[in-house]
Amino acid sequence: MIGHAFTLKQLEALVWVADLGSFRKAAAHLNTTQPNISSRIAGLEETLGVVLMQRDAGAVRLTDKGREILAAARETLRQAEQLVTVAARPDLIADRLRLGVTELVACTWLHAYLRALKSAYPGVTVELTVDLSRNLDKELSSRALDLTVQTAPFASPASGVVELGDFPYVWVGTKTILSGLPDHPVVADLLPHSILTHARHTQAYQELTDHAAANGLSMARIAPSNSMASCVQMAQDDMGVTLLPLALVEKEIAEGSLQVADVDWHPSPLRFAARYQAERVAPYVARCAALAIDALADYQKARG
Template identity: 25%
Template sequence: MAINRIAFYHLETLLWIARLGTFAAAAARLNTTQPAISARVRELEGHLGTALFRREGRTMALTPAGRELVRESEPLWARFQGVLMGCSDISGATGVVRIGAGEIAAASCLPGFVAALGRDLPRVSLEIDVALTADLIQQLASGHADIAFAAGRVSHPMLQTAAIGGVDLLWLTSPMILDRIGGDTPIWSLSNLSPLYRIMKEAIAASRLAEWPVNLCNNVRAMIDIVLAGGGIGIFPEPMVRHHVAEGRLAPLPDAPAMPQIEFHAAIRAAEADPLILTVFDRASRLDLRATA
């Protein structure tokens, strides 16, 4: 067995395939090609004298030998990365960090956070994906994202979270229809694919507007544009409409029902061991949206 020919990149490749499930995903993560990933796997299997993967449909499943190697190598790899990072200035860290965020989180959490990361970790590249919360959780659990910012409570056995504060929700309409709002004026709410749907539904049901028509949309910015055009009443996160209110393009709804804040959480995999990802998560967990509102 040619142990002396096994390099760290062989183990890194193995661990990312095991996490992401395909050679193509591992190649994208490691900024290389799928043939290069296949070559590394063949080299590692050749040095060890055993198969590490078997194909199951479109994914690569670990063999028993592969599972054992992953289980034993993961803590060693994390420790090695920690040693390297501990021996160097964190500002010199390199790599790609994939950040997922819901639409509201992207407007509320990301701008300042990303700008600060760029200043402090100039050699780290960021890939940001704005998606629905359910998709973010799946991407995070599967290893396709490293950290996520989501509205509402994130509950998943494979994830750990940190609360980072809340954002106010406002009932708003266009001043052009403010004096003729009535029972036939539509209320715009996020769809049931959003964790905010329940908050909005309960608030509407408990208000004097309970019998008014409700329209659903899965995009906050589209709802804002509709209400700006005089298309009804909306319930919006304050950071996304702040400038419209300041400019008088949106006005508060008189006698509007009280709304709870949207709570935000940062999340990573519970088993995450990459020092760079843990550093980014630590910074995320110290965010306080209330201090920046």
């Protein structure tokens, strides 16, 4: 038996310094001080009698033996979490979950999801990032996020993926604007007005501009925005017709401030997925990803 030769906190420090590439960032993530992290690593090195990492010009580089021990440390931490799972004590898991979501999630079912996470893991603190899917993709790839709820297409692979379904788009505008359109308009009929929609780098914007180009339509009135909520407000203020996911404007449609336009063309539905790197995150993150399914289903049920 190795007794108290080293601690889980020392192994945890090793993993986060390796993943974040910085003692300072590891300390911030673990809610402690940089000297404390340095002390944990030094204590682990002294106990094991090996050099685990070297600092080069502010960067951290694992030694060959350090990489071997890192892999063993990850497995040890996973097994420790398994003990908690077997004992049915998820409340003993204390961690900081770096969660990234898109604006659509933030404006619709995020709060239901956060409540589900809090209920399942009361000791876990959620650090939330709301951003464009392409930016979330980059942060997941660079290990700056543990879990993302984002839309396809994905620029980088993830070893853990929970599919959350497709979200269709809808054209909406005020009664004032739509009353001047044909009953079944084509995209060309909308061009006297501004078309308010997703940011330039999104799939919906690309498909819309491709459609316009293929039909010889002017793109001068297509107005992309990084804020879908702003598009909704601008549409309500008669500043144009907007093309957005139906889930984002269901309330406005129900209240009558916006109406659906039966336009002949729509972009592909948004494909949503919860994504994580299974080999790097704690096992509970996979459960958090799966909880997104239930949270979304509860939200959709409540919305009818």
